[in-house]
Amino acid sequence: MVFSSYLFLFFFLPLALAAYYLSPKKIKHLTLTLFSYAFYGWANPSFMLLMWFTTTVDYTNGRIMGRPGSGSARRRKLALLCSIVVNLSVLAFFKYFNFGMENYNALMAAMGIPAWQFEGFFRVVLPLGISFYTFQSMSYVVDVYRGDAEVVTNYIDYACYVSMFPQLVAGPIVRFQDIADQLRERSYSWEKFARGVAFFALGMGKKILLANPCGKIADVAFNAVDLSVFDAWYGLVAYSFQIYFDFSGYSDMAIGLGLMLGFVFAKNFDSPYKSRSITEFWKRWHMSLSTWLRDYLYIPLGGNRKGQRRTYINLALVMLLGGLWHGASWNFLIWGGIHGGYLAFERAQGKESIYHRLPRVMQVGLTFFIVMIAWVFFRADTLPDAWRYFSSLFGGAPATGASSIIRGLIYNPYYLLHFIIAGIVVWALPQTWDFTRKITWPKIVWCILVFGIALIALTTQSYNPFIYFIF
């Protein structure tokens, strides 16, 4: 079930909101949890069990850590270790088992030992949102261990925090300490609800009207065998737009739904393509993930406190693992490595880009260029596909006859128009947070228009999940 579907918009959401607001305060969290589990189980009922399992493990370990008494330091450490091992094992199995087997088989084949290969091994299905909720749940246990969060003594409250449907399958990653007070007490108002509606409408517009058309251009370009230089760059820019609007659109919808339920989630995107350096890019892109990596990986590794060399290593390592978090493939590792390498390089320059003396527009352009180059690895299905795409980008591959026909699709007025509008929205229009800070009648009309057009456009599109659902 995706936010931009009839089922969610016209059946699930009204039922969920009605049940939530009609529930007495004592069982609001239970109601929300039940609806969230139904939302999650809709994709695959068995996944509910997995989420329930990790939720229970982390809740229990949190309670163990909260128990006073002798031996509590050792007990707390064991509980923390248990949580981390369980969560990472679950993540590793579901996410990396297939990747591991494929690489093992490839290695055995390369070494000429086919007898040691596992042919026809069962393929593990990746549960929706597992990367998000395991990180979210793990962060609670770490925070309790560090003393940054209080122990939750109500299982339903904790289950509600982990499973909350607005941000369950694709973030933002919400840390318990940041939402604990809202779980205890939160305000409801028509102003909050209205802003939530605005977020939701604009987010839906981003997804349906911008991400999807740009995504079609990108899909055609990246699936084609050999492209002309122009087609390849057009496809790559389109993908850059797609991933931004897809993910930020989802985040806006998640934030909007949270507001409708009385929860305030933090901003997840801050106009990242206006960044003037890669360092700045990571302060603006998927902020909930980058701060999670900073607080739970980079800082425990030593951060910048162990000398310059170690700082660069830490940056590179965190981004490598960040890449791997996105997916089980060498492509994601390379993508993370590019960003990690560049972050380390800019750190050596004093957190500035090498081109920081150039005019702002050039800094933004060059940063966008670097980000786009890295996106090739993120989008390409395989490593050879990524190299082939690079070849097309820089004129190394002649466009084959078959690929020439893609122009008949990706340059039609529909796709060209949406591509141009996407560019305007990225660089010239305010982001959702700024746009909705002051809501006026013209803005209300605009939101209604965007929502209405998105709904009508939805009738012409079939099922298209959000990109980050696969992580």
Added chain:
Amino acid sequence: MDKPKKLSREEIAKIEIGHTTITRTQSLVVGGLFLAFIALYPLVQVAYEYHTRAIRTPLELQPLKIFPLLHQVKFTKNGKTLPAMLEYNRSLIAAIKKYEDMLEDTSALRAECLPTAQRFMTAIMKSGNEKVILGADGWLFYASDFNYLVNPGFMRPERQLKRSLSGVQPNPVQAIVAFGNQLAARGIKLVLLPVPVKPMLYGDKLRGDMGVLQNCSYDRFLVRLQAAGVTVIDVADKLAAMRRRGVEPYLKTDTHWTPEGMQLAAREVAAALARPRGRAVLRAKTVPVTALGDIAVMLKLSHPKEFFPEETVTVRQVATAPDRHAAILLLGDSFTNIYSLEAMNWGGHGGLAENLAY
């Protein structure tokens, strides 16, 4: 003096949300309109279904069909528990998917908005939909055919791996050779006629190159088949030559070939098979047939003929009937059925089988 504590992103968000500039009236209008819309739509859907589908009881309403669908999924344990549970889970997922597809396909919103939206897309945006690609000069192309050409080679290992997940033989050469061997064991020789998809011969209508375009795996596919002893009749070049002579081998708004294209293929197959003529004298007559192409129908426009006129073709109908003792068994898809089966709207008794016999 202490440094002011840096606010977290969440704290900033809470402050920000608490300072939304919006009047009470505006909040009520926005919130009220949204809630009214999402809550009233299900009622609109119900009214729409009662009006269009002659519903007798509420249980026949599409939104409520989830209950009978889920009820039909049974947990049957024949052997081990885990496989049975996995199978039950798979069946649940299939039922849920079926329900969601049904809901979308029968929604009042789609029924009312799609024709208008598609009309705008076609007329102004020159765009089709997920199944249809608009070419130049009113030519329409099926997206699946387009994807065949532009996608990575179908013989590539990762493509085969993807296909293998569906439980089929992923290597088309192996599948065809295996089939050929089974036939050979029964004394039947397999002859393969891979029918070109329309974009292969009409690249110029898609701003692409002219000539015969092909998926990059095709040559390897052909070489391997021939090496395995399978006879392949490739008519792509001949159909392209036909086009160069001014005779269209494919219909403008349909996925399939014209009668001329099909008859060329029939002649090529007949020549390749070189079977002696039968004793029966077959009578043929030409009949004009006018219809709208299947791709135009896929656009789901309320008045497709406004954009795409019907095409008239001349079908050569042959007075013949299937013969269970015939020396040739023809197995094919819609390219075999067109002009043969009336249900395809392009007339009958004049398809590949009939013309091959003729």
